[in-house]
Amino acid sequence: MPEERPIIGLVSATSDEPTTSDSFSFWLVPEVIVNPFDIVEAEQMAHDGVSRTFGIVTTLEHITDARTHLSNFISNDFGTATSQPNTVRQGTTVAKVVVLSNDKDIYMPLPCDRPVRFADEAGVQAALGVDKIPEHERVPAGLIRMSNGTQAVVYLDLRYVLGPEGAHVNITGISGLATKTSYAMFLLQSILQTAERTGRRNKIGVIILNVKHGDLLSIDQPPRRGLEPEQHELWERLGLVPKPFDNVRYLLPHGKETSRTGRPNSFRIPERDWSIFAYSLQDTYNKLDLLLSQIPDPWDTLNALVGEISAGLSDPKTGHWGPRGKWASVATWHDLLYGPPLIDPNTGQNQKLGEVPAVTVGRFRRILRRIVETRQSGVFVNQRAKGHKNLSEEIAKIKGGEVIVVDIARLTDDEQTLVFGDILRTIYALYAEEGSEREDLPEKVIIFVDELNKYAPASERESPIIHQVIDIAERGRSLGVVLFGAEQFMSAVHERVAGNCSTVVVGRSGSAELSAVHYRFLDPAVKANITRLGKGELVLSHAIYRQAIKIVFPKPAYLQEGV
Amino acid sequence: MKEIRQIREALRAWTQTVEILPAVGGAQEDLLLPDAEEREERTYTDEQIFDTVFERAEEGEWWRTEPYRPTPPLPRYERHLFRYFLDGTLRTYFLGTVLEGDRSSPVHYAQIGACVVFRREDGTVRPERLEIRHLVLVNKQSLSEEAWQQLERLVAGTPALLEDLSQPDSLSRLYPEVDWRVRAGGKVRYRMRALEAEVLTELLSALDENTWLIVDGSLMFQPIFKSLRDRFGDSIPPVLGVSKNFRKDPQFVFGRGPRAQRFSIYTLLARLKHEHRTAAFSAYGGQVVFWYVRLRPQGHLDYPLMGVVKCELLTAGGEPVPTELVDLLSRVLVAERSATPHGRDRRWHAHLYPIFLAEEAARNAFYSREVVQQLMRWR
Numbered sequence: 001m002p003e004e005r006p007i008i009g010l011v012s013a014t015s016d017e018p019t020t021s022d023s024f025s026f027w028l029v030p031e032v033i034v035n036p037f038d039i040v041e042a043e044q045m046a047h048d049g050v051s052r053t054f055g056i057v058t059t060l061e062h063i064t065d066a067r068t069h070l071s072n073f074i075s076n077d078f079g080t081a082t083s084q085p086n087t088v089r090q091g092t093t094v095a096k097v098v099v100l101s102n103d104k105d106i107y108m109p110l111p112c113d114r115p116v117r118f119a120d121e122a123g124v125q126a127a128l129g130v131d132k133i134p135e136h137e138r139v140p141a142g143l144i145r146m147s148n149g150t151q152a153v154v155y156l157d158l159r160y161v162l163g164p165e166g167a168h169v170n171i172t173g174i175s176g177l178a179t180k181t182s183y184a185m186f187l188l189q190s191i192l193q194t195a196e197r198t199g200r201r202n203k204i205g206v207i208i209l210n211v212k213h214g215d216l217l218s219i220d221q222p223p224r225r226g227l228e229p230e231q232h233e234l235w236e237r238l239g240l241v242p243k244p245f246d247n248v249r250y251l252l253p254h255g256k257e258t259s260r261t262g263r264p265n266s267f268r269i270p271e272r273d274w275s276i277f278a279y280s281l282q283d284t285y286n287k288l289d290l291l292l293s294q295i296p297d298p299w300d301t302l303n304a305l306v307g308e309i310s311a312g313l314s315d316p317k318t319g320h321w322g323p324r325g326k327w328a329s330v331a332t333w334h335d336l337l338y339g340p341p342l343i344d345p346n347t348g349q350n351q352k353l354g355e356v357p358a359v360t361v362g363r364f365r366r367i368l369r370r371i372v373e374t375r376q377s378g379v380f381v382n383q384r385a386k387g388h389k390n391l392s393e394e395i396a397k398i399k400g401g402e403v404i405v406v407d408i409a410r411l412t413d414d415e416q417t418l419v420f421g422d423i424l425r426t427i428y429a430l431y432a433e434e435g436s437e438r439e440d441l442p443e444k445v446i447i448f449v450d451e452l453n454k455y456a457p458a459s460e461r462e463s464p465i466i467h468q469v470i471d472i473a474e475r476g477r478s479l480g481v482v483l484f485g486a487e488q489f490m491s492a493v494h495e496r497v498a499g500n501c502s503t504v505v506v507g508r509s510g511s512a513e514l515s516a517v518h519y520r521f522l523d524p525a526v527k528a529n530i531t532r533l534g535k536g537e538l539v540l541s542h543a544i545y546r547q548a549i550k551i552v553f554p555k556p557a558y559l560q561e562g563v
Numbered sequence: 564m565k566e567i568r569q570i571r572e573a574l575r576a577w578t579q580t581v582e583i584l585p586a587v588g589g590a591q592e593d594l595l596l597p598d599a600e601e602r603e604e605r606t607y608t609d610e611q612i613f614d615t616v617f618e619r620a621e622e623g624e625w626w627r628t629e630p631y632r633p634t635p636p637l638p639r640y641e642r643h644l645f646r647y648f649l650d651g652t653l654r655t656y657f658l659g660t661v662l663e664g665d666r667s668s669p670v671h672y673a674q675i676g677a678c679v680v681f682r683r684e685d686g687t688v689r690p691e692r693l694e695i696r697h698l699v700l701v702n703k704q705s706l707s708e709e710a711w712q713q714l715e716r717l718v719a720g721t722p723a724l725l726e727d728l729s730q731p732d733s734l735s736r737l738y739p740e741v742d743w744r745v746r747a748g749g750k751v752r753y754r755m756r757a758l759e760a761e762v763l764t765e766l767l768s769a770l771d772e773n774t775w776l777i778v779d780g781s782l783m784f785q786p787i788f789k790s791l792r793d794r795f796g797d798s799i800p801p802v803l804g805v806s807k808n809f810r811k812d813p814q815f816v817f818g819r820g821p822r823a824q825r826f827s828i829y830t831l832l833a834r835l836k837h838e839h840r841t842a843a844f845s846a847y848g849g850q851v852v853f854w855y856v857r858l859r860p861q862g863h864l865d866y867p868l869m870g871v872v873k874c875e876l877l878t879a880g881g882e883p884v885p886t887e888l889v890d891l892l893s894r895v896l897v898a899e900r901s902a903t904p905h906g907r908d909r910r911w912h913a914h915l916y917p918i919f920l921a922e923e924a925a926r927n928a929f930y931s932r933e934v935v936q937q938l939m940r941w942r
Contacts (some may be wrong), residue, residue: 025884030687066925067906078863085901086639087916088686 008032008148011042011114012094019109022099024055026116027092034060034149035096035147036529037539037550039119039127042110044102051104054119054127055097058525064091098523100127100546124152129544133157136198139539140190140238142551153238154551156187156503158194160543162204166502167477170452173488173507180486183505183538184448185556188484191446192403193240202400205442207423209449210407211416214268214561215454217407220248221271221559234554242557248403251394253411253419254278256378259385265378266407268561277391277406278381279418281333282321285313288368290421293465294414295367301360302367303559308354312341332382333372337365372415379415390479391419395426400442413454417465420455423447424468431479444480447472453483453492466494473500491516502543508533522548565571567930567938569685571671571698574658575941576659581710583670583941587925590656590672590939592932593748600780600808603752606733607783608847614816614823615850617845617878620886625683626842630817630831634840634856634890636898637728639686644895645765645803647691648917650779651677651759652925655751656935657744661701661710668705668728671747672939675755675772676925677762679776688917688922692762697723700747704729714841725826726750726915733785760786767794775801775892777899779918782875783847792850797880803892804875806915811868815844833867840874849881856893858900859912872896 009026013019019189024042028034030310036057044053066072066089077083099107125131138155145151160166169187170450171180188206195201198559210216222244227235235242254276255265263269264276284291288306297303313330315322323330328342336342342361344351372380384390391406398404406423408416427445449455456469472483473496483497490498490506491513498504498518506522507530513519514527521541522530530539533550541548577583616626625632655673676695681691694906699718703711718725728735728743728750735749763778767790770776780805782788791800815826835841835857843854852875859870874892878884896915904919905911930938 065904065907066902071903071905071907074863074905077901078860083901084638084640085916086686086898087682087688087902087917087920089902090920 005117005120007115007117008034008040009095009116009118011110011112013109013112019112021107021109022098023054024099024110025094025096026092028060030092034093035145036060036525037144038146038148039100039124039144039152039549040095040097040116041119041123041127042116043114044110045107045108046104046106051102051106052123052126053102053106053110054100054123056100056127056549057095058098058523059096059528060093061096062091062093063221064089066336071481096525098547101129118146118148118150119152120150121152121314124150124154127548128154129546130155133544139187139194140240140551141187141542142538143234144549144551151237153548154540156542157544158191160502161191162446163477163480164478166543167482168473169482169484169503169505170490170493170498170501171484171486171505172488173509173533173536174488179507179536179538180505181212181450182556183507183553184450184484184486185219185558186553188403188446188448189243189245189556190238190240192245192401198351201441203443205398205400205445206403207395207398207427207445207447208403208405209420209423209447210405210409211450212409214266214409216405217250217252217266217268217270218559219245219403219405220273222555223559227555227557231554231557234552235557238553238554240554242554244558245403247401248273248405250274251277251389251391251404251406253377253379253407253415254381254388258378264407265410267409270405275389275394276387277379277389277394278384279379279391280381280384281313281331281336283384283390283392284380284418285321286310287418287422287425288426289464290461290468291371291414291418291461293417293421296461301356302364304354305353305360305364307338308356329385333380334382335367337373339371349358371412375412377411377415379411379419392422392426395423396430398427398442398445399440402442419456420449420483421465421468424472427481428471428479431481432475442480444482446482448484448486450486452483452497453489453523454485456485456494456497458494459490470496473497477502489513489516490518493518504541506530506539506541506548507537564930564934564938566697567934569721569811570699570718570723571938571940573721573723574670574699574939576717576781578709578716578941580713581706583659584662584667585659585941586657587664589936590658592935593655593657593671593744593774595653596748598808599748599752600806600884601785601810602749603734603756604781604806604810607756607781610846611812612814612816613844613846615845615849616817616842617849617883618843618886618889618896619883622886625886626817630815630826630842631835631839632842632886632893633836633838634893634897635838636900637891637894638898639682642891642895643682643684644773644775645777645917646682646774647679647769647775647776648682648688648779648915648921649677649679649759649763649766649920650925651656651675651755652922652929652931653751653755654926654932655748656939657747658939659941661706663706663710666705669700669744669747671700671744672696672723672935673700673747673750673754674929675751675758676756676928677758678921678925678928679762679766680924682917684787688920690703690921692766692873693924693928694760694762695757695925695928696754697721698726698751700724700726700728700750702729702743703727705743724754726754756780756784757779757786760784760790763787764790764794767800770801772801775803777915777918778802778804779915779922780804780806782877783851788850788877791877792879795877795879797882799884799888800877802877803896805915805918806873806875807910809873813889815841817842829867832857832871835871837861837870838897840889843876843884843889845878846875850877850879851876852876852884852889854893856896858897864912872915
C-alpha cells in the first residue's frame with residue numbers, strides 16, 4: 001500500500017447504509033476535495049496481508065446532525081440570516097462509491113473505518129481492468145483527470161472495439177459542443193496509431209462519412225495555426241502523435257454544376273486524392289430499395305416493383321447489369337421513368353408490371369421522379385462521365401491502412417441513405433459473401449457515420465437500410481466490420497444497434513433523454529453527472545469497465561473549418 | 564468487545580455460587596429519571612429563599628430598581644472565552660436479580676463516560692479528553708460475605724468497578740432504599756459526576772482568565788467543588804456551571820422590610836427577557852453565586868421557563884462577584900445558543916451545542932444497546 005499518498009477519508013458503514021460487495025461510502029477528511037468520477041482505493045483484507053478495493057465516486061453528500069431544516073432555522077436564532085454560529089455544526093461530506101474491482105479478487109464488503117486514498121495512475125488502470133489488457137491490444141481512449149491532480153490514461157481493449165470479443169462504438173450527446181465527431185476522429189487516429197505501433201496498420205481500413213459542412217474534408221491537412229501547446233501535451237500524455245490522417249482518399253458527390261464546372265457538390269474541396277462519384281441507373285438498379293428506404297410501404301407493393309425492376313435490368317446469367325426483353329430499352333433514369341415497360345408507349349399511361357398494379361407503378365414513378373429528378377442534388381446522372389466513379393466499386397477497392405472519406409453533406413436525405421446503405425452493403429458483401437479472398441482486403445473495416453439515428457431509427461417500421469445497419473451491428477464483430485455511430489439522442493437509435501455497441505460514449509445530455517432504456521447501463525448518479533458535463537468531457541462505458549468513467553481527450557490534429 | 568465479554572464471564576462464573584433470576588429478554592436498559600438534575604440540586608443545599616444579591620457594581624445596587632440586566636450576545640469571533648466544555652453521560656442496564664436465601668438484590672451493569680471538548684478558533688471542536696468506565700452494581704447487604712467477596716474477586720479481573728448499592732453517597736441517598744433498582748440510578752449518576760470531577764481536575768491547569776470551561780450541571784457537587792477550591796483557592800475559578808434543568812422551588816427576595824419584593828422562580832423567569840440575565844444570588848453559604856440567563860425568546864417557546872439556563876460560579880473567597888464579570892459571562896453564554904441540538908435532544912432550548920457534542924462523544928464511545936443486550940446474558 002503506497003503509504004505516501006494521504007488518506008482522504010475512512011470507510012463508513014452504518015445500520016441503514018451498510019457497505020456491500022458493490023458499493024461503499026466514506027467520509028472525507030475536512031478540506032479534501034473529491035468529485036464524482038474520481039477513482040479511489042480502500043484497504044481491504046486478503047489471504048496474505050491487504051488488498052485494494054477500487055471504486056468510482058458517484059455522488060457526494062454533506063450531512064449534519066440537524067434532524068430537519070427547521071433545526072437549522074432555529075439554530076440560526078430563529079431565522080437570523082446574519083448570525084454566525086459559535087460552534088460549527090457537526091457535519092461531514094460523505095462520498096458514495098461504486099466498487100470497480102479488487103486487485104486480489106476479494107469482494108467482501110469493506111469493513112468500517114478502512115482508510116481511503118485517491119488511486120494513482122496504476123491504480124486507476126487496475127481499477128478499470130486495463131492492466132489485464134495485453135499491451136498490443138490497448139488503445140488510448142482519453143485521460144482521466146481527478147480532483148487531486150492525478151491523471152491516468154485509459155485504454156480500450158481493441159478486441160472489444162474491432163472484434164472479435166465485442167465491437168462498435170456509439171457516441172451520443174447534444175449538439176453544439178463539437179465533441180462527438182472530434183472524439184470519433186480522435187479514437188480513429190488512436191486506433192490507427194496503435195495499429196501502426198503493433199504492425200497492424202495495413203489490416204485496418206476506415207470509411208468516414210462527412211455529413212456536415214466540410215469538417216472532414218481536410219483530415220490529411222495539419223491545422224493552419226497548429227495545435228495549442230496544452231493540446232500537444234495531451235496527445236503526448238496519451239502516448240500518441242498529434243498528426244493528421246495519412247493515406248486518405250476522398251469521394252465527393254457529383255452535383256448539378258459538376259458537368260459545367262468540374263467541381264464536386266461539396267462544401268470544400270480537398271487538396272489532393274479526391275474523385276467524384278455519381279449514380280447512374282446502372283449503378284443503382286440493384287439498390288433502389290435503399291433509395292426508397294424512407295418511403296412508407298405498408299403493403300410491400302413498392303418493394304415488389306423494385307424487385308421486378310432489379311430482376312428486369314440484370315442479366316440472369318451473370319447477375320450484373322444487362323437489361324433485356326421488354327427492359328432492353330432502359331439505360332438511363334429517364335428511360336426508366338418515361339419509357340416502357342413502366343409506361344405504355346401507346347397511351348403514355350402507367351402500365352401493370354407482372355403482379356404489380358398500374359397504380360403502384362404510378363406511385364413509384366412519382367416518388368422516383370422526385371428523388372432522382374426534381375429534388376435531387378445532382379448525384380443522379382443519366383450517364384456517368386469518364387473519370388466519375390461508381391461509389392460501390394471505389395469502396396470495394398479499400399486497402400489496409402487506407403482512410404476513405406465519403407462526402408454526403410450536401411446530399412438530400414434519400415441520397416444520403418442510398419450512399420450509406422450502398423457502403424454498408426458493399427462492405428458487408430465483401431466480408432460476408434466473398435470472405436477475405438482479396439489479398440489486400442483489410443481484416444477490419446471501420447465505418448464512421450454521424451446522425452446514425454437517420455439510418456437506424458428507433459421506430460418500429462422496418463426498412464432495407466435498418467436491416468442493413470442491424471446486420472452490421474449484430475454480425476459485424478465476427479466479420480470485421482465495425483460501426484462507429486454518433487447521434488444527438490441514442491434513444492432515437494434502434495435498440496438492437498445501440499445495444500450491440502461494446503463501447504458507448506456519452507456527452508452532455510438532458511435528463512429526459514437519459515431516462516430512456518438505452519441508458520440503463522448507467523448508474524442513476526452517473527446520469528445526473530452527465531447533465532452537467534462540460535465541453536470536451538465525455539463519459540465512457542466500455543465492455544471491460546464495471547462502471548462508466550469521465551474522460552477528456554485532445555482536439556483533432558487536422559485542419560477543421562474555422563480553425 | 565473484550566471488556567464486556569470479560570465482565571460477562573465474571574458474572575457467569577458468579578452464578579456457580581448464587582442463584583440468578585435473569586431479566587426478562589436479557590439486559591434491560593433503565594430509563595433516566597426526567598428530574599434527575601433537579602433532584603441532584605436539592606442534595607447540595609436546603610436553601611430555598613435567596614435574598615442576597617452577591618454582586619459588586621461600580622454603579623451601585625442596580626438590582627434594587629430592576630433585577631434584570633441586558634446581555635446581548637458576544638460571539639466567539641469577538642470574545643472567545645469558553646474553550647472547553649465538559650459533560651458526562653451514563654447508560655444503565657438491569658441484568659437480573661440475585662437470590663440468596665430469602666434475600667435478593669438487583670444486578671446492574673452501567674457505562675459512564677465524561678468528555679471534554681475543546682473549541683478551536685474557527686468554531687470546530689475536537690475531543691480533548693474522554694473517559695469511559697464500566698460499573699457492576701449489587702446491594703452488598705443482600706448478599707452473604709462469601710458471595711460478595713467472590714464477586715469482588717471476579718470483577719477485579721475485569722475492567723469494571725464493583726459498586727455496593729447500599730453504600731451511601733450524596734446523590735443516591737435521595738432515592739428510596741426500598742427500591743434498589745431506582746437507587747442504582749442515583750448511584751450510577753453519582754459515579755458519573757465523580758468521573759466528571761476527575762476529568763475536570765486534570766483539565767484545570769489549562770484554564771485561565773481567557774480560557775474558560777463550561778461544566779454541564781452544578782458546581783456544588785462536592786468532588787467538583789473541592790477540586791476547584793483546591794486549585795484556585797479564594798479566587799474565582801474560570802469555570803462556569805450551566806444547568807438546563809434546575810429546581811423550581813426557590814424564592815427570591817429583593818430588599819428588606821415591608822417594601823421587599825418577593826418572587827417565585829416562575830415570576831422571576833417569566834419577566835426575564837430575551838438576552839437578559841437576573842441578578843446573581845449567593846448560595847451554598849456564600850461560596851457559590853448563581854443567576855439565570857434567557858438564551859431564546861419566549862415567543863418562540865412553549866413555556867416561560869424554557870430557553871433559560873442557570874449559571875453558577877464559585878466564590879470560595881466569600882467576596883461578591885463583579886457585575887462586569889457576570890455580564891461578560893452571560894453575554895458570551897447567550898452567543899452559545901447557536902447552533903442548537905434541536906431535533907436531537909428535547910432539552911435543546913436550554914442546551915449548549917458543545918456540551919451536547921461532549922455528551923454525544925461519550926455516548927458514542929459506549930457499547931451499543933444491541934451489543935449489551937446480546938452479550939450480557941447469564942447463559
